[in-house]
Amino acid sequence: MMQAPSPRLPALIVDGKPLSTRDAFDVVDPATARPFAQAPLATRDDLDLAVAAARRAFPAWSATSIEARAEAIERIADALEAERDSLAALLSREQGKPLHTSAGGEIAGAAQWARATARLRPPVEVIRDDADELVEVHRRPLGVVGSITPWNYPVMIAVWHIIPALLAGNTVVMKPSSYTPFTALRFIEIASAHLPPGVLNSVAGESGLGQSMVEHPGIDKITFTGSTGTGRRIMASGAANLKRLTLELGGNDAAIVLADADIDAIAPKIFAKAFGNCGQTCAALKRLYVHDSVHDALAAKLAALALQAKVGPGSDPATQFGPVQNKAQFDYLCALAEEAKAMGARFLCGGAPMTSDGYFFPLSVAVDAAEGMRIVDEEQFGPILPIIRYSDPEDALARANANENGLGGSVWSSDLAAARKLAERMQAGTVWVNDHATISPDAPFGGAKQSGIGTAFGLHGLDEYMQLQTVRISRRAA
Structure with a gap:
């Protein structure tokens, strides 16, 4: 059966603008076992640009109210739904899942999941409130989050990584699987149009790019979904700068x-x-x-x-x-x-x-x-x-x-x-x-034993993108 023509292929987004790359890599259609297009190949220098943009954007984005951040996420969900058909066609072509059922379902589900996540609000815990002292526990954003996504659900898992990170006040650099880069990169194009420049950035490619993200001193946290073996390597490499990690790894x-x-x-x-x-x-x-x-x-x-x-x-x-x-x-x-x-x-x-x-x-x-x-x-x-x-x-x-x-x-x-x-x-x-x-989206999900570290979804998952800060205010006279 003849394949339908693919929609326009997306670019990398850094600092709110398309980023041109010198090289590209083949992406294979699994239904034919033959390449059907080329995706932009980012270098370590491109990654540095993306991280620098995310770090510049972090102070203003983290100071934006959570209500305003949630409104931006709602707009992203609207835009995903508006482009469901074109995204589903691209997803089916690169991932292989049926266009008329699960490909469209993934896009619709991603939009619904984004909306549900946007409704979360991290609590402020009051530990003590008496005449002598007020003690509260707040959640603060971490900084720049590096998202490394897999090939089985390219858009849905990108939403699982990126939307809670944004809601929590972080900025993001995302790298999709090189097997299925296009729909994830198109998601970044769509989402970044509703965000300030630098809040959400993308890179793509292999040849050690993921490893460079894990080792990058400008990235404060890595969230990764993939194999246990890769997760172990990420954990070892991230130890150099005590990088925060959420690892959703293999299951049997x-x-x-x-x-x-x-x-x-x-x-x-x-x-x-x-x-x-x-x-x-x-x-x-x-x-x-x-x-x-x-x-x-x-x-x-x-x-x-x-x-x-x-x-x-x-x-x-x-x-x-x-x-x-x-x-x-x-x-x-x-x-x-x-x-x-x-x-x-x-x-x-x-x-x-x-x-x-x-x-x-x-x-x-x-x-x-x-x-x-x-x-x-x-x-x-x-x-x-x-x-x-x-x-x-x-x-x-x-x-x-x-x-x-x-x-x-x-x-x-x-x-x-x-x-x-x-x-x-x-x-x-x-x-x-x-x-x-x-x-x-309201119940935590994570692995025991070798199936991962940390959790996703709900308030427990949102906590993974935030740092606890204890605030103690003395009410006693100095």
């Missing part, structure tokens, strides 16, 4: 299905939570532990749903699931599947790449999976769901908790009280009962 989320679960009711929901965005979601359901008594029935239902799903180019209105976003991830999935087969796993559907152009891997359900297989031990971050049989819920819980990751976990059962007791013992930042991966 486990779900435990108890013997009393209503299989007909939960199968479609588990399918959606495992395969949404082709499994390329940090908090997707990635390891499914199923009681022996219902294992075969649930596995069969999930495989049937996977076989019915339409995988194809994001531009095709019939497509429900697009390609894997990049070749490295595609090759990793192929290797995981082959290794799992060699170790005795059986694929009820899928399990091998599709014979077509692009990075297409079918929705795949594997049984006879177990710990010791990389398909279980490692985060697949793709459309493969391993199902692990168990007979004792305590054993399933121990196996679920044995993984180094701890982003999310869930329990599925008709007995809500029993499910809750088990879920609360999962070692994860968020746990669900009869659900998975549902998040909202």
